[in-house]
Amino acid sequence: SKGDYRHYMQKEIFEQPSVIQAVLEGRLSGSSVLVESFGPDAQVLFQKTRQVHIIACGTSYHAAMVARYWLERYACVPVQVEVASEYRYRHPVVPEGSLFVTLSQSGETADTLAALRFAKTLGYVGTLAICNVPGSSLVRESDMTLMTRAGPEIGVASTKAFTTQLVALMLLTLSVSKAKGQEEHASIVEALQTLSSVCEQALALDSQIEQLSQAFAEKHHALFLGRGAHYPIALEGALKLKEISYIHAEAYPAGELKHGPLALVDSEMPVISVAPNDDLLEKLKSNLQEVRARGGQLFVFADKNVGIKPEDNIQVIELPHIHEALAPLLYTLPLQLLSYHVAVLKGTDVDQPRNLAKSVTVE
Ligand code: M6R
Numbered sequence: 001s002k003g004d005y006r007h008y009m010q011k012e013i014f015e016q017p018s019v020i021q022a023v024l025e026g027r028l029s030g031s032s033v034l035v036e037s038f039g040p041d042a043q044v045l046f047q048k049t050r051q052v053h054i055i056a057c058g059t060s061y062h063a064a065m066v067a068r069y070w071l072e073r074y075a076c077v078p079v080q081v082e083v084a085s086e087y088r089y090r091h092p093v094v095p096e097g098s099l100f101v102t103l104s105q106s107g108e109t110a111d112t113l114a115a116l117r118f119a120k121t122l123g124y125v126g127t128l129a130i131c132n133v134p135g136s137s138l139v140r141e142s143d144m145t146l147m148t149r150a151g152p153e154i155g156v157a158s159t160k161a162f163t164t165q166l167v168a169l170m171l172l173t174l175s176v177s178k179a180k181g182q183e184e185h186a187s188i189v190e191a192l193q194t195l196s197s198v199c200e201q202a203l204a205l206d207s208q209i210e211q212l213s214q215a216f217a218e219k220h221h222a223l224f225l226g227r228g229a230h231y232p233i234a235l236e237g238a239l240k241l242k243e244i245s246y247i248h249a250e251a252y253p254a255g256e257l258k259h260g261p262l263a264l265v266d267s268e269m270p271v272i273s274v275a276p277n278d279d280l281l282e283k284l285k286s287n288l289q290e291v292r293a294r295g296g297q298l299f300v301f302a303d304k305n306v307g308i309k310p311e312d313n314i315q316v317i318e319l320p321h322i323h324e325a326l327a328p329l330l331y332t333l334p335l336q337l338l339s340y341h342v343a344v345l346k347g348t349d350v351d352q353p354r355n356l357a358k359s360v361t362v363e
Pocket residue numbers: 057058059060103104105106107108109112156157158159243356358359360
């Protein structure tokens with residue numbers, strides 16, 4: 001049931017601190033990850049892994065894109081990420097030592113399942129499914145599985161399934177790094193242990209974000225910007241807004257702005273940007289100035305320590321400080337809340353947007 005919440009989506013957004021705890025439960029020990037969380041063969045399979053291919057659809061695909069930044073940076077393995085409906089019709093070249101990973105909330109998405117069946121004919125070292133539904137087809141047919149333990153997700157727009165997938169993918173990153181005898185990344189493990197409470201703080205911004213949402217209700221378009229691992233978070237923010245409020249939204253890596261989309265920016269175009277405290281911050285700030293100079297209305301979700309100040313046309317929502325590696329998880333939450341409140345204002349069917357199904361079991 002929805003309990004005190006108005007919509008399932010709202011309930012599922014607010015469940016995130018507790019399901020983040022659940023996905024971590026029993027999978028860390030001290031300042032290290034437990035590789036065997038991925039099953040008895042994981043140690044051997046990860047040792048053999050020289051690159052990773054990750055396949056998914058929709059929101060799950062955005063989680064895969066974040067994992068690419070993490071696996072390359074923290075486990076030093078090359079990664080390819082692709083939507084399942086493209087992968088399955090290509091002629092993929094699979095170098096020796098490739099691990100095949102699928103991500104899916106439902107475990108029944110037709111294209112993702114077909115991609116797994118196809119991949120099994122291509123000589124991967126093994127297959128791993130990161131999934132939320134025990135006993136689903138994807139889980140039954142993969143060599144290794146890691147359950148995301150988000151509990152049933154009823155809202156068609158995926159929220160807690162996404163953030164728990166991200167946690168699972170960080171566990172994968174740390175496990176591959178450890179199995180290959182690389183760094184243990186103790187500081188990331190420690191940050192994972194406090195992640196749930198930092199997310200709680202971000203959700204406390206709810207009423208501030210609700211106020212902000214009024215600026216979007218009459219808009220027809222919105223632009224989301226992010227850099228690095230926050231580019232996929234911008235994509236996910238845009239997808240949420242499209243899905244439930246039917247506002248056309250696009251996401252760009254901020255550095256691409258001047259290669260085309262800047263032409264769209266005027267006072268009618270809200271631009272939403274995520275600005276965590278990372279090494280791309282200074283570059284991002286200059287991208288934001290490009291928007292400002294064209295009269296664009298900016299909404300910036302920023303680390304409280306970075307000192308982006310509100311000015312004319314810039315609204316700043318400050319987020320708690322978090323370990324750089326986990327920032328994509330945290331910055332997802334205010335974007336979910338924003339699209340939720342915009343949809344409520346517009347009076348759309350938040351939990352069951354038009355034309356969409358929770359589980360896409362047709363091709
Ligand atoms: O169950 P899956 O994770 O495989 O589903 C994939 C997509 O259909 C799903 O994420 C879809 O994009 C959501 N409606 C997004 O909110």
